[in-house]
Amino acid sequence: MSLSFAPSEDGAIPLFVITEDGFEAWVSESDAAVQGWVRAQGFKGSLGQGLSIPGPDGAPQMALAGFGTARARARGRFHLAAAAGKLPAGTYRIAAGLPEDQRETEAFGWLLSQYRFDRYAKQSAADRLLVAPDGIDAARIETLANSEALTRDLINTPASDMGPADLEKAARALAAHYGAEINVITGDDLLEQNLPMIHTVGRAADQAPRLIDLRWGDAGPRLTLVGKGVCFDTGGLNLKPGASMGLMKKDMGGAAAVLGLARMIMGTGLPLRLRVLIPAVENAVSGNAFRPQDILTSRKGLTVEINNTDAEGRLVLADALALADEEAPDQIISMATLTGAARVAVGPDLAPYFSDEPDFVAALEEAAARHADPVWRMPFHAPYETMIEPGIADLDNAPKGGFAGCITAALFLRRFVTDSAYAHFDIYGWQPAEAPARAKGGVGQATRALYGALPALLDL
Known part of the structure; x- marks a missing residue:
């Protein structure tokens, strides 16, 4: 589906955005019929309230969206989308009340509130279109929204239709649309081209493992995105229990995120040289699955002791990161649904990230606030390096003890980047419950924040 603003404001219903503090002033200036209707319906400008006001013929003559208080707004985001869900089908235009500095974010949220994953079953919903508010770059906002929709669609698609070959097909379609180059290394060719850990993790599956390599742009700073593409994760021989396996179609969420971010970059024509690397595998159980206590040799030459086959994401990312680093781009960014420890630390709504670069942190934090795309900085805590050093090999893929799991995973990945600025x-x-502009299911995280940070980060 395509998310877009209304093509015209002809016949659009005027929508007034009203705070609790401003409600009495607005309603007192309205005619008696409107006052009576609004008060009878209990509208007070509370956050997320939506009300359609009929005219003499019964058709909507205007609508109201509650914008609450500053304190209430601070506890959430995409408030206009919350109100939109309570309005009847139709086309709306903002008549008054939406602060200028919030127009882009709220318009973006309105677009995303129209998202439905309807590949397998029709999703019924009222069609509520919005006329692009004055002063925003409507085309750019539509590109960001549809890039987010791509990420959601990829994550929501089950592994039966989103295996490594299907993920490759999606990347090829994106490359073709934007004139990008793409190269894919598959199966035993991974061994011949020194990507052994990607091959090892994926060799037990019916669909061959592969490395997807997309390039776009011929001038400007170099940015390389690396996304974890584990299309389904059984845990391997360290088999996950059923409850833990239920959402593992989303274990390629890092790949979906970097493809969505790549679409934002290409769709808006940012002047940079982009590379996207996706190790696409299934972590399956078979006679040739890799085993606990195996020791693998990575592309970089570092050896890795396998203490849990369910810690496979860092293995495939490690080879891809080593390959990315060989070009020494200006910035490498990896994105992955990597550890349960990150969820325990910050919950599902925040995107934890690791960076030791002050300029990266400053640019990202500013953009995250501006785009309503929250992130949280975590430390590359050097004293924990010993936790990933087992002695029998250079690195341990699953340190014992259970402490600082997301930090030790990030430290593991950092070992494979030595010549480039790096953030993870x-x-x-995944959105575990319905929220304004965020349907339950797959969701992009940190991609809009990163997109907004790139101009400052890379001097674009």
């Missing part, structure tokens, strides 16, 4: 995002990629 340990995202969840």
Whole structure:
């Protein structure tokens, strides 16, 4: 589905955005019929309230959206989308009340409130279109919204239709649309081209493992995105219990996120040289699955002791990161649904990230606030390096003890980047319950924040 603003404001219903503090002033200036209707319906400008006001013929003559108080708004985001869900089908235009500095975010949220994953079953919903508010770049906002929709669609698709080959197909479609180059290394060719850990993790599955390599742009700073593409994770021989396996179609959420971010970059024509690397595998159980206590040799030459086959994401990312680092781009960013420890630390709504670069942190934090895309900085805590050093090999893929799991995973990945600025995002990629502009299911995290940070970060 395509998310877009109304093509015209002809016949659009005027929508007044009203705070609790401003309600009495607004209603007192209205005619008696409107006052009576609004008060009878209990509208007071509370956050997320939506009310349609009929005219003499019964058709809506205007609508109201409650914008609450500053304190209430601070506890959530996409408040206009919450109100939109309570309005009847129709086309709306903002008549008054929406602060200028919130127009882009609220318009973006309205677009995302129209998202439905309808590949397998029709999703009925009222069609509520919005005329793009004055002063926003409507085309850019539509690109961001549809890029987020791509990420959601990829995550929501079950592994039966989103295996490594299907993920490759999605990447090829994106590359073709924007004129990007794409190369894919598959199966035993991974061994021949020195990507052994990607091959090892994925070799037990029916669909061959692969590395997807997309390039776009011929001038500007170099940005490389690396996304974890584990299309389904059984845990391997360290088999997950059923309850833990239920959401593992989303274990390629990092790949979905970097493809969504790549679409934002290409769709808005940012002047940079983009590379996207996605190790696409299934972590399956078979006679040739890799085993606990195996020792693997990575592309970088570092050896890794396998103490849990369910810690496979860092293995495939490690080879891809080593490959990315060989070009020494200006910035490498990895995104992955990597650890349960990150969820325990910050919950599903925040995207924890790791960076030691002050300029990166400053640019990202500012953009995250501006785009209503929350992130939380976590530390590359050097004293924990010993926790990933087992002695029998250079690295341990699953340190014992259970402490600081997202930090030790990030430290593991950092060992494979030595010549480039590096940041890592340990995202969840899933909205566990319905929220304004966020349907239950797959969701993008930190991609809009990163998109907004790139101009400052890379001097674009």
